[in-house]
Structure formats: structure tokens, C-alpha cells
Amino acid sequence: LLLCITSLQYEHLSLAGLCVGQRVVLVQKGRLYRARGYHITIWCNVSGYQGPLQQDFEWSIFLPSAPEQKMQIISTKDSTFPYAVYSQPVQNGEIYVERVQGDSVLLHIKELQDRDAGEYECHTPNTDERFFGSYSAKTNLSVISDTLSAAMPRQVLTRAEGDLLELTCEVSKSTAQHTHLSVAWYLLQGDSQAMTILSLSEDFILTPGSSYTERFLSDVRLDKVGDTTYKLSIGRVRPSDQGQIYCEAVEWIQDPDGTWKDIARKQTEKTLLTVRSQDRDFQATTAAVENSLAEGKPLRVDCSVNAQNSQNRWFQVVWLFKGVEVARIDPQGVWTLKKEYEERAVLGQLQVAKESNEMYILKVYQVGLKDKGMYSCQVSEMEKVSTGFSIIQTKMSSGIDVIVKPMESKMQVSVLSSKTPIVEGDPLILHCEVSGATSPLSVNWWHLRKSIIGMEQDGMLRPGLSYQERSTNRDLWLEKVNSTMFTLVIYNTSATSDGGSYKCEVTELDRNWKQAKETSVSVSPLSLDLRATLKSRTAAVKLTQDFELFCQASAPYRITQVPVSITWQFQHNLGANGYQQLVKVMPSGIEWGADLPHFQRKTSVTKTTSSSTLLIHSATEQDAGRYRCEVKVWRSSSQQTGHPAMAAAATVTSNVVGIQVNPP
Ligand SMILES: *[C@@H]1O[C@H](CO)[C@@H](O)[C@H](O)[C@H]1NC(C)=O
Numbered sequence: 001l002l003l004c005i006t007s008l009q010y011e012h013l014s015l016a017g018l019c020v021g022q023r024v025v026l027v028q029k030g031r032l033y034r035a036r037g038y039h040i041t042i043w044c045n046v047s048g049y050q051g052p053l054q055q056d057f058e059w060s061i062f063l064p065s066a067p068e069q070k071m072q073i074i075s076t077k078d079s080t081f082p083y084a085v086y087s088q089p090v091q092n093g094e095i096y097v098e099r100v101q102g103d104s105v106l107l108h109i110k111e112l113q114d115r116d117a118g119e120y121e122c123h124t125p126n127t128d129e130r131f132f133g134s135y136s137a138k139t140n141l142s143v144i145s146d147t148l149s150a151a152m153p154r155q156v157l158t159r160a161e162g163d164l165l166e167l168t169c170e171v172s173k174s175t176a177q178h179t180h181l182s183v184a185w186y187l188l189q190g191d192s193q194a195m196t197i198l199s200l201s202e203d204f205i206l207t208p209g210s211s212y213t214e215r216f217l218s219d220v221r222l223d224k225v226g227d228t229t230y231k232l233s234i235g236r237v238r239p240s241d242q243g244q245i246y247c248e249a250v251e252w253i254q255d256p257d258g259t260w261k262d263i264a265r266k267q268t269e270k271t272l273l274t275v276r277s278q279d280r281d282f283q284a285t286t287a288a289v290e291n292s293l294a295e296g297k298p299l300r301v302d303c304s305v306n307a308q309n310s311q312n313r314w315f316q317v318v319w320l321f322k323g324v325e326v327a328r329i330d331p332q333g334v335w336t337l338k339k340e341y342e343e344r345a346v347l348g349q350l351q352v353a354k355e356s357n358e359m360y361i362l363k364v365y366q367v368g369l370k371d372k373g374m375y376s377c378q379v380s381e382m383e384k385v386s387t388g389f390s391i392i393q394t395k396m397s398s399g400i401d402v403i404v405k406p407m408e409s410k411m412q413v414s415v416l417s418s419k420t421p422i423v424e425g426d427p428l429i430l431h432c433e434v435s436g437a438t439s440p441l442s443v444n445w446w447h448l449r450k451s452i453i454g455m456e457q458d459g460m461l462r463p464g465l466s467y468q469e470r471s472t473n474r475d476l477w478l479e480k481v482n483s484t485m486f487t488l489v490i491y492n493t494s495a496t497s498d499g500g501s502y503k504c505e506v507t508e509l510d511r512n513w514k515q516a517k518e519t520s521v522s523v524s525p526l527s528l529d530l531r532a533t534l535k536s537r538t539a540a541v542k543l544t545q546d547f548e549l550f551c552q553a554s555a556p557y558r559i560t561q562v563p564v565s566i567t568w569q570f571q572h573n574l575g576a577n578g579y580q581q582l583v584k585v586m587p588s589g590i591e592w593g594a595d596l597p598h599f600q601r602k603t604s605v606t607k608t609t610s611s612s613t614l615l616i617h618s619a620t621e622q623d624a625g626r627y628r629c630e631v632k633v634w635r636s637s638s639q640q641t642g643h644p645a646m647a648a649a650a651t652v653t654s655n656v657v658g659i660q661v662n663p664p
């Protein structure tokens, strides 16, 4: 029994289980060290008792000066219990007992003084049928000096929103016992309760106040600088930080039961902080380095943000083209583009960039006609929230009209004809020369208003409707001689229908740019100025003499290049039948007339391309008469078909030469 009591007075509570049925009184385990001047408590409770649940407690002290003498302090049952020296403090409430439960109380001393040090006894008057167990327990209390100090000068500070704030708190103690410190910063606003900004606990754990969790570590920090200096830093003050800020230091001691107990507490002077809230307004402006530019030139549209303290604010920028979003840069500089713009960006044709918090750039390296129109930007100020960013306010810039001037063709077309005028039947050759073209070409030749023939980009020929037949007869040809030369050939030209204006029209297919050039062609008829001249050296020939006649065809064109036939005709002086064919000299041979057989025996005929000579041997009376020659020029009706059919194109008759045959 004694063992049980002794153990329970000083040892662990769990041992109480061994003594069930015995009254056990427990008092807070000592020795307790408490600092002078603070409110302290000592607990005491009872278990294993019989009788009412509400037990009574009597507190007494054995002072160090008279350790044998019990001084009664306070009782829950008897108001006359305190000795004279304690009746005043008990009456004033400086010392009182608080009931926690029927069988558990706390002794309170509101302001600890040196005279309160000593050995305290907690006693429970017996309510049991018989004495069994313990009825009191003791603990020692030491009163130590309060050596804790916390200091921060009283100050009045004004900061602009977003500025840095640093406050230092000097904390020191010189307690002989091993103690820990905790330090915390508080904000007082108006009459409301102090808000914790940040606290460093006695076991060195840093915890933000509930209003500061979001800014903890990133914006709000506590650093211990040296042994005694604690520094609070707020990277960017906000209007909500405005108020009175102070620091509180608490000294902690570990009681014999292992718990940490605060024994001293000091608050510093307060710093009055005023936060000048910044101008929340801002402007968004769109500008183009050049807003009227030629197709293919670089376009740069700037979106600038004009805001106070912009480096500490978050902006999102959206570019609009004709009122529709095309690109966006988020507060962290990450960009997103509309599909078509994304594709162009992949090809390196455009770019968006954040140059600074105030300058955002959209670049199109080669502006196209489709980029022409109104550009504007929309800037939103954002704030960081736990899920990312949310918009505070949005501003729209005014629009800027970008003008894109279309590129112009540098293509030039010229038309050359190989020779002109040409004579009917000659091939007409026309060259179309193209320079300065930048894309694939198609070519079309026109005569007057009719399409002759066209050539597609791939070389495919397309004869015009009215030239279908000539194309079939291969009288028509269009050839791409080299990359810049398109040559048209029309064979078998006609004087009546092929003369006039010819036009070569070239199309640059990429942009459907057309250029054309015309030339005028004249096709002379073969009959034009066709002449036949007959000459003789003498008009009077002696009988039996030889004589010679010369027939010359002439024309303004090179008559040597067309087939010519010359027909010699003769009319006897006495003849009444008119001229008769003497001989026909054709390119292919000679054909004697049947009506004048005697000439064939004594006449030789020679022919060049455009002349013929008739040599008549040994003149007789029969040879006297009128001579003339008839010149015919021929042309083939179709040059290229298998059977060239010849057709007389023009006929002319020469002058007449009369020959007399005189007797010798
Ligand atoms: C006595 O009271 C203290 C403090 O109130 C408590 O911690 C302890 O558990 C109590 N003991 C018993 C046996 O009730």
C-alpha cells in the first residue's frame, strides 16, 4: 500500500490502475519553474474515491524559509481556511481555484511573485467510509526572473503597393534553465483581433497566418539573422497589409512531465504601416511600325501596356484581327495561336513574342493581302489564384488599320514577226517573248477578236473555235521555243483573211496577271503588181534568120520563191482565131500547143524560175505574127497535207511583140 502511494505521488499516471479502489491524489509534477509576474496554474485531481463526485480541495504551501510549517492558502470548501497572509489575495481573486471537473481543479496565481515559491500541497478531505489511499500530494514551484525581451522600434512607415517591407525584431533571454523561444508577427487592423502574419514555434516550425498562406515563402518570409534578430520580409506589400504590425516573443520551458510551457511573453512596439495603393488603371495601345505596306513586306504590330508598377503585375494579351482573336500571350509568356496562324508560325512566317511586361509583338514576316485589315489588342490584368490566374480587369486598345498594297506584275511581253509583209501562201511566223515573269505561264494568240490557239502551263495546245480546221490540217502551230519564247506559225496564209492585228496574251497563273502585245501583219496577194514583160532584140527578122523572145515575170515579192508557169502565145498575122498556145512552160515541164505544130520542130525553150526564152530557128513566113506570154503564179492550197493541190493564184499577160519576116 505504501509503495503504491509513494509511486503514484511521483511516478507516471498509468500506475494509478494498480491502485483501483484506493483514493489517489495527483498534483502537477515538479519542480516547476515559472517566471515572476505571469499568471500561473498548478493542477490537482483525485481518483479512486468514494462519496460525491464533487470533491473538495485544499491548497497549502511550505515556504522555503520554514519548510516544516504548513501555510494554508485556499480551500474549495471552507472560506476560513486561508491563513491571514493569504486571505487578502484570495479575496482579491489574485489566488483562486478553478474547478475543471468535480474531481479536478487548477490553482491560479494571477501574478507570480517571489513569495509564491515553495512546496505546494494539494489535499482532499476524506469522503470515504474509511481511510484508504492518499489524501494529498506535493509539488515544488520555483520563481525565476523574467529575462525575456523583444524589441522593435515604434515607427510609422508608408510604402507603395508592391514595395518591399522588412521589419526586424530583436529577441533575447538569459534564463539559467534551458528554455526555447517562439517568435510571431501580428497585424492589427482597427478594433479587430490581431491576425497572425507568420510564426516560428518553440520547436522551430514556421507557420503562416490563415490570411497569409498564399503568400507564404514566395512573398512573406521570416529569417533569423544572427543570434537575436528575426526579420520579417514582405516582398510586395498589399493594401491588405496596412495596419499595426508588432512582434511577440514567448519563452518556453519543458516541465518534468515533458510538456512545453510558456513562461514569459513580450510584445514589441507597433509599426504603423500605410500602404499607398497603386493606380490600378492601365492602358493598352496598338501600333504598327508601318501600317501601309507592300505585299511581301514585314508587318509588325505592337501591343503595349501602360501601367504603374507593371513589373509586379500580370497581364494577358490577345491580338484581334478584324475583331477575332488570332493570338494570345498568357501572363507567363506562353503563346497560343489560332489554327491558320499556328500553321504560318510553324512555317516561320509569323511570330508572337513578349518583349517585356509592357511590350508584346506580333510579326508577320511577309505580309499578304489576307493580312489587310483592322488590328487591335485586348489586355487583361490577371491575379494569381490557387488554380492559376483569374482576370481582374480588361482593356481594349483602339484598332489600327493595316493596308497591304498588292504586288504588281513585272512581266513584259513583246511580239516579233519574222518578216512582214508576207505574201499569201507564205507561213506567218510570230514570236511572243516574255520577260520578268515569276510564276508559270499560259499563252494565247488572238487574231482580231478570235482566239487562234492557246498553250496551257503544261504545254497542252488549245486551238480556237474558228481555227479548228486549220489546226487539223496542220496549218497551225504553237511552240514553246524556250522558257520565254512562244512561237506561232500559220502556214498557207490567205491574203484576204490572215492580215490584220495579232495579239499575244500571257497569263502569270499564280496571280492571274495578264499582259498582251499586238502586232499588225499584212498578207499581200500574189496578184499584187504581178507583171509579165516580153522583149525581143528585133522586130524585123530576115527570112531564114534565127530570132529570140524573152519573157520576164516580176512582182514586188520574190517571185523566184513561188511556182510560176509561163505560157507562150502566138497569133499569125493572117490568123483570125486569136492567140493560140505555142508552148506552156511549167515548173514540172513543157507542154506544146497542138494547134501550132511547126514551132515544136524548130524552137527551143528555156526557163528560169521567173523567165522564159523562146529561140526560133530559121524564120519563115509562118513565124510572122504577134507574140505574147502569160504568167501564172501558183500556190498550194494546203501545204502540209499529203497531196499538195496547186491552184492558180494570179495570171497576167505580157505586152505584145510583133515579128515581121522579110525577104533577104
Ligand atoms: C489530473 O488532471 C490533469 C490536468 O487536468 C490531467 O492531465 C490528468 O490526466 C488528471 N489525472 C487524473 C488521474 O484524472
Ligand SMILES: *[C@@H]1O[C@H](CO)[C@@H](O)[C@H](O)[C@H]1NC(C)=O
Residues within 6 Å of the ligand: 030, 119, 138, 139, 140
Ligand atoms: C521539494 O523540494 C525540497 C527541497 O529541495 C525537497 O526536499 C522535497 O522533497 C521537494 N518536494 C517534492 C514533492 O519533490
